[in-house]
Amino acid sequence: MAEAALAELQERVRAAAAERRPLRIRGGGTKDFYGQALAGEVLDTRSLSGIVSYEPTELVVTARAGTPLSEIEDALAARGQMLAFEPPHHGDGTTLGGVVAAGFSGPRRASAGAARDFVLGVRIVDGSGGALAFGGRVIKNVAGFDVSRLMCGALGTLGVLTEVSLKCVPRPRVETTRVIDCDAGEAIRRINEWGAKPLPISATCHYAGRLWLRLSGAAAAVQSAAGTIGGSDVGASAPWRGLRDQVHDFFRPACEGRATLWRLSVSSTAPWTDFGGDMLIEWGGALRWLIPRAPVDAAALRAWAQQHGGHATLYRGPDKSAGAFQPLSPAVLGLHQRLKAVFDPQGVLNRGRLYAGF
């Protein structure tokens, strides 16, 4: 059945390529808000569903791209394991393929690594309809170009993901969250100071004058770190699930379409800067979410992010005329165009979703 679904998907891509007709790759559709405008006929990946193999002793899971993320997480949880990068569910029905294509990671990103760090191998259908496999199921593999990682964050513009192998990790034995009252500048200073120490901090969040820190690991290490950090234990009211899935109060205006949400990816030590709006800080200072009160000067915001070693993404918003993603330098844009031409010469896959023109 999976073979038939794959063959059908390949056929759809081949037919679209023959007519240079754009296809819009979609799993659960929970990320329709993300990227540039959507174009083309929907290519639903959910017919490619199911876990292909899961070997707990290997700490590796392989699943078809249309598999609901929750199904994978449940299977791992049953064996005391998890996906270390804590992928967001932006609603029900988030699929594995969507998470990898978007390259999204959750609160554990700063300590555990990004989605791309856990992708061991992929199967894709390229823009000509060819089915190809890259990487594999082993942790170390240096055979040829690292194409599987290139798929992470490419938003489906280089290929339709059909299967992904991910490295998983054992769940931490103990997890607790501390909260401290402090302003944003103080929070950035403290988390960077703690970040350089061997403390088991697995997530941080600063919002509205409070700093939350999650500690994960062996009981002794967590206990001793809690003493070092101070503050108080928040118990079950920890914000992590809400942050991961963007159902936290901070995100509500943007999720309901009443406001614009910017994602500023910067050096963790970038100073706190007031852009006139609401801000939430994650990832040890390296990720700053901004909901401006009034429309902001996108170019100025992007210049600030670049100055601090990163970039700014117009993550959610009714008006994306400023471009969803930070513009690329001419040389880097040229490399993008050449890679797009390699994988999708007819320009059918998610055309324009990442950058206009490809």
Add this chain to the structure above:
Amino acid sequence: MTESADDVRTRPAAGDVAALTARLRADYGERVVTSHAVREQHGHGEGLADAALPDVVVFPHGNEEVAAVVRLCSATRIPVIAFGVGTSLEGHVAALYGGVCLDLSQMNRVLEINAEDLDCRAQAGVTREQLNAELKGTGLFFPIDPGANATLGGMASTRASGTNAVRYGTMRENVLGLTVVTADGRIVRTGSRARKSSAGYDLTRLYVGAEGTLGIITEVQLRLYGIPEAISAAVCQFPDLKSAVDTVIVATQLGIPVARVELLDGVQMDACIRYSRLDGFEARPTLFFEFHGTEAGVREQAQTIQSLAADHGGSAFQWASAAEDRSRLWKARHNAYYAVLALAPGRQAFATDACVPISRLTECVLETQADVATTGLVAPIVGHVGDGNFHLVILFDPGSADERARAEALARRVSLRAIAMGGTCTGEHGIGVHKLDALVAEHGDAVSLMQTIKRALDPHDIMNPGKTVPMPGRG
């Protein structure tokens, strides 16, 4: 596909090389060398000693000079090969078609150390030991340790790892960004200091491990780590290979963050005992452990592992906590290759690099040992057992074509066995020139897409030609 003349790589015309050399001399003076001795030194790495000499060696001092040389080469389609300190193992730096070797060893400045951000930026010619020396006093270190004192540019280009990949990852996870000179001589920065990769495609990951075939890495932005508060090392011997591997499998599942765990088979252990004069050990399968963390954390990890090892018939741990004891123990491990050479003076050796899912590791190693026994060759095994990667160090008589052929055939069988078990022919050494056929066996149709990437980013096939991806039309 019909092939244009562009697809066929040949040696550049002598007149073009002479003209280029004259131009380079005018621009860079004594930093352009054509002596046989220097070219010979730049024609090979470690591993099999099959040199292929470049026509000229240039020692650039910065991104702009590298870009200028590449532009000159591009104009007349002359090959360009980046060279660090020549420690790669698969013929990566051999100048198969002559051309220009860019020796980056004089690009050896650490450009920034951002202690608070836990990152640094360095020129490609900085070696990992130099970087760690310059990090002294910051409380930070760069953990990737492939054994050799390789350059960071070379390590990025070969996607190197080493004995502590399970804990700290490989170059793939630890390179945050790069400066790359592309095949048309442009200087491009990929990635950023922000931990999330920069906007657009993850070009950093594409150049890391491309073995200099898509562009030349001239600067690397690297992730750093706090030096652990406590480090201790231990050695444990097992009645058989399976017990040793199973101990590691159980430990991994429990999430015990062992920094290093290395497996030596009986033959290798015997060689190490003799070479490094290790007392109190037997020629049996042996695990070397290293634990990093807080004092309490290290103690807890070590106790858990010790009891797991005992469950699997392991001997009592031999401990080393003091720095000098630890380094003596690990030196014995790092000298494993020389210990093997000492088994048979006059012979040469090269290493295989298979990596298999850890559940197949015991089976793969046992089958490989049985295979070795049928060849009459001596080939001990060392393995990074935590990640399923192991090396067979095959000894052969360089004077005997037959013996070398048998050694190479054995190596090829190891690669194919690993691929058949769901693994890879190379976990950390790379493809270079020696594993092009294994790459095809492993990736099948995907190789043609890699060829298309190569053509797209290096249309004239000047960047380290003949490596990493087999190109049609090449000899």
